[in-house]
Amino acid sequence: MKVLVVDDSALMRRQLTDILTTAGMRVETARNGTEALELVARFQPDVVTLDVAMPEMDGLSCLKRIMAESPRPVVMISALTDAGAETSMEALRLGAVEVVHKQGVAGVGLRRMAGELVRIVQGAAGARLRRAHGLRERLQRTRASIVGDRELPSPAVPRPGEPAETPPDAAGPGVVLVGVSTGGPSTLEEIIPQLPADVPWPLVVAQHMPPTFTATLARRLDDISALKVVEAAQPTALEPGMVCIARGGADAVLTRRAGRLVVQPVPADPARPWHPSVDRLVESAVQHVEPSRLVGVLLTGMGVDGGASMAGMHARGGRTIAESEASAVVFGMPADLIRRGGADVVLPAEQVAGQLVRWLKPAARG
Structure with missing residues (x-):
């Protein structure tokens, strides 16, 4: 090389x-x-x-x-x-x-x-290069197209035998867990701005990044999205319509305080090679939320962080999306989830938001 x-x-x-x-x-x-x-x-x-x-x-x-x-x-x-x-x-x-x-x-x-x-x-x-020309204009057009429940992205393609349109269990609040690494910021800019402000479940994102970078990422996504996007630099209570970015250089876990779900930043686990650790986030989530009320999204990234934990969550009734090789900058992380048989649907990044809306809106209506 x-x-x-x-x-x-x-x-x-x-x-x-x-x-x-x-x-x-x-x-x-x-x-x-x-x-x-x-x-x-x-x-x-x-x-x-x-x-x-x-x-x-x-x-x-x-x-x-x-x-x-x-x-x-x-x-x-x-x-x-x-x-x-x-x-x-x-x-x-x-x-x-x-x-x-x-x-x-x-x-x-x-x-x-x-x-x-x-x-x-x-x-x-071995990374897949992505063109950035006109990104801001594409985001503005996409966001305008979905505000007020207007046109959504094209439907997701389910894996054979999987009912992609079946919503998660609606009993109580749920959480969307997103894991991403190499190529993540541009991929998140394709997904989060497409979500409408009334999305009923919060999202928690573990993006492998050093300290200071995740605060910048959160501000950027907040500027271009209908959702409220924050960095979890301190214990943060989850609310519908919120995206919580785990602080870079550390890990984040889900816990409960006074009955509310909270994202808690914790020191990076030295036994885990990537931080914020997707596996650690997902493992903590299944301890406090019924897996049927969890949705996992595993996006572009090197390595295998998130594959094992999301496959385990899927086996217990959680729903999962793996980014397809066609759009992933590096296919390592979503490929691992697919190999483990833990992906309900496999689709390009631009279709992830549409699938989440189709799953979560029916769940909110109960």
């Missing part, structure tokens, strides 16, 4: 090169976006790692040129700050596959993230 490392810091270029070459990758380096564009044309890398802040041509400008002129998987390397998070979210909207945050330029900090970096770069090489 060929990787182009783009960073204005000589120390960072050397450290990233050492990590990637140790993993068997062939690496070339560039100091800024201008050099990067020249090397993309000459070196033809399978993946580009791209620093956000650089002289001459910054990371976002370089990313735009790469995606327009020679599209390929790009992994952004970002500082763990609010400003870095805003820029990184914009990079994901422009087509970057993933963001890795810098844990300091000291060798110890960078080498601590070596395994994660190698895993992300290897996974990015």
Whole structure:
């Protein structure tokens, strides 16, 4: 595999090169976006790692040129700050596959993230690129089409023998649990803005992300959606019409306080490789909510987080949706759920909201 490392810091270029070459990758380096564009044309890398802040041509400008002129998987390397998070979210909207945050330029900090970096770069090489052109306009048109229960997306395609239109059990409040990783922000932007404000169950989203990034994601989704979207940075009571984004860099569990369902942030479980952990969220949910009143949605992402727990929830009466390979940036997580026989329906991201509405609206009417 060929990787182009783009960073204005000589120390960072050397450290990233050492990590990637140790993993068997062939690496070339560039100091800024201008050099990067020249090397993309000459070196033809399978993946580009791209620093956000650089002289001459910054990371976002370089990313735009790469995606327009020679599209390929790009992994952004970002500082763990609010400003870095805003820029990184914009990079994901422009087509970057993933963001890795810098844990300091000291060798110890960078080498601590070596395994994660190698895993992300290897996974990015097989990622399905998504075009971001005109996304805002598409979202506005989609949202306008469904407000007031007007036209919904096309029907979901059920797996053979599965009654896709059967709603979940309506006895009491229910929750939609969403797990997503690589390619998640743009996928969530395809789904959540399509949901009408009167969707009767809350959604809880475990999106694999570092701290600070999930607050930015929540603000972005809140701006473009009819639903109220918040980050669960503290214990958060669930309400209909709410989307709760689990805080990055930690885990989240469902619990009950004074009879109400609450999303509780908890320290990341070191025994689990991905955070916020989808499996941990789902496992906690089935302890406090009847599985028949849970819907699981497993979207794009590397690895297998969420597959086992959602398959178990499905076996106990919960309903599940797996994103199809046709739309997933990385098919790993939903593919695992499908392999386990735990998916009621398998469908592209643009049809997920329509299926949720068809399941939940009848459930609310009881």
